[in-house]
Structures are given as C-alpha cells and as structure tokens.
Amino acid sequence: MELLKQRILEEGVVVSDQVLKLDGLLNHQVDPMLTMEMGREFARRFAEAGVTRVVTVESSGIAVAFATAYEMKVPLVFARRKKTLLADPDALCERVPSFTKGIVTDIMLSRQFISEDDKILFIDDIIANGDAARGLIKIIQRSGAELVGLGIVVEKSFQAGARTIREQGIRLESLVDITSLNDGTIVFG
Ligand code: 5GP
Numbered sequence: 001m002e003l004l005k006q007r008i009l010e011e012g013v014v015v016s017d018q019v020l021k022l023d024g025l026l027n028h029q030v031d032p033m034l035t036m037e038m039g040r041e042f043a044r045r046f047a048e049a050g051v052t053r054v055v056t057v058e059s060s061g062i063a064v065a066f067a068t069a070y071e072m073k074v075p076l077v078f079a080r081r082k083k084t085l086l087a088d089p090d091a092l093c094e095r096v097p098s099f100t101k102g103i104v105t106d107i108m109l110s111r112q113f114i115s116e117d118d119k120i121l122f123i124d125d126i127i128a129n130g131d132a133a134r135g136l137i138k139i140i141q142r143s144g145a146e147l148v149g150l151g152i153v154v155e156k157s158f159q160a161g162a163r164t165i166r167e168q169g170i171r172l173e174s175l176v177d178i179t180s181l182n183d184g185t186i187v188f189g
Contacts (some may be wrong), residue, residue: 001041001175003145005188007034008154008176014184018128018159019100026125026153030063037094038175039067041149042123045173046072049148051121053077053114056134057107064153073122077113079136081104092142096135099128107132109139116144126154128160129173154178157189 011024025031042064051072057079058066069076082093082105091108099103114120120140127133133150140147149171155162156178165172177189 001038003034003037004153004176007031008178009186012186014181014186017180017182018156020126020154020156020181020186021177022126022154026064027060035063036067036070038064038153039069039071041175042068042121042173043071045122046149046151049121050119051148052118053145054121054123055079055109055114055136055140056123057081057132060125061123064125068121068123068151068169077109079107079109079139082108084147084178092139094135094138097131099131107135107139109136109143114140114143114145118143118145120145121148121151123151124153125153126156127161127165127172128156128159130159130165132162133165137165149173151175156181 007025013021015021017127051074053074054065054069054076058081062078065076065111090111093108095104095106152174154176155174158180179189180187
C-alpha cells in the first residue's frame with residue numbers, strides 16, 4: 001500500500017535494528033482516513049472468504065480492525081488483555097510474551113463472542129516474532145471457529161513471525177513489508 005509506505009517514511013522512528021516506532025499512525029495517534037483505507041484494503045483482499053467476525057487484540061489493532069469490520073459489515077471482537085485473576089469459565093485464555101514490553105500478558109476472549117459457526121479474519125497492527133498472533137490463533141482454534149486468515153498492517157519480515165504462521169498453512173496478508181531497519185533505515189520489500 002503506497003500511501004502507507006509514504007506515511008511510514010514520514011512518521012516512523014527507527015528505535016533500533018528491531019523496532020520501528022509508529023506512534024504517529026498506529027500506536028498512539030490514529031489517522032481515521034488512512035485507517036479506513038487500510039480497512040478497505042483488507043476487506044477487498046478477503047472479500048470472498050465469507051468472514052462473519054473480525055477479531056483483534058487490544059489495543060493498537062482495534063482501529064484498523066474496526067475499519068475492516070465496518071467495510072465487511074460484520075462485528076469486531078477484541079481479545080482483552082486480562083488483568084483480573086478471577087477465573088471465567090466462559091473465557092478462552094492464552095499467555096503471550098509481549099515484544100515491546102518484555103513481559104507476559106494473558107489474553108482472553110469470551111466464548112459468547114466466537115462460535116464454531118464463525119469464519120474469523122484476524123487483524124493486527126504489527127507482526128514481529130508472532131507470539132501475540134500465535135496466542136490468538138490458538139484461542140480461535142480452540143473455539144472451533146474457522147480462521148480464514150490474518151491481515152497485518154506492518155510485517156517485519158526480518159523477524160520470524162509471519163513466515164512461521166504462513167508455514168502452518170495460514171493465509172497472512174500484510175499491507176507493508178519491512179525487510180530491514182538496519183542503520184536507522186527503513187527498507188521495504
Ligand atoms: P510479536 O508478538 O509478533 O513479537 O509482536 C507483536 C506486537 O508487538 C505488535 O502487536 C506490536 O504492538 C508490538 N510490536 C512488535 N514490533 C514492533 C515494532 O517494531 N514497533 C512497534 N511500535 N510495536 C511493535
């Protein structure tokens with residue numbers, strides 16, 4: 001997506017060889033017009049998949065997942081990062097390491113909002129090692145729903161996440177592929 005590449009070049013801040021700060025358009029501030037464009041693009045790519053629900057993880061994926069769900073005219077469900085120790089018999093939970101925070105968090109999705117009749121499109125902001133995505137994929141699989149694919153705004157293909165998910169036979173579409181952040185330079189694939 002050329003428009004997105006342009007905005008990443010203008011507003012992205014290379015923090016290290018591994019991390020690109022995208023606070024200006026994804027992780028702190030959101031541009032509604034650009035975000036709706038992203039949603040339209042995901043909706044176009046998965047138009048034939050029969051999606052019944054869009055799923056993401058709070059919080060940075062929510063805006064683009066909303067835009068996608070709006071275009072597809074289906075509900076958006078966001079997995080919550082769990083802060084309570086109260087056991088909920090109705091919840092599907094997974095523990096995932098956080099790439100940027102260096103901690104583990106529990107993500108939770110209520111069985112009320114996902115069923116074995118669903119065809120799920122999973123939308124997220126950035127994929128690095130793929131831990132967050134793998135956690136949510138496990139939850140979707142345990143729910144009995146069908147995962148039709150992943151739509152990721154920024155794939156950092158020099159990290160293993162996207163590749164290992166594709167190797168599992170899961171369709172993963174990204175809007176922008178970053179192949180390197182070495183020496184402070186953003187290189188697109
Ligand atoms: P993963 O679980 O794939 O290693 O990391 C995924 C999550 O970590 C993303 O949803 C995103 O919030 C955060 N993340 C990973 N890499 C980056 C990065 O380079 N920049 C920012 N801003 N967030 C990142």
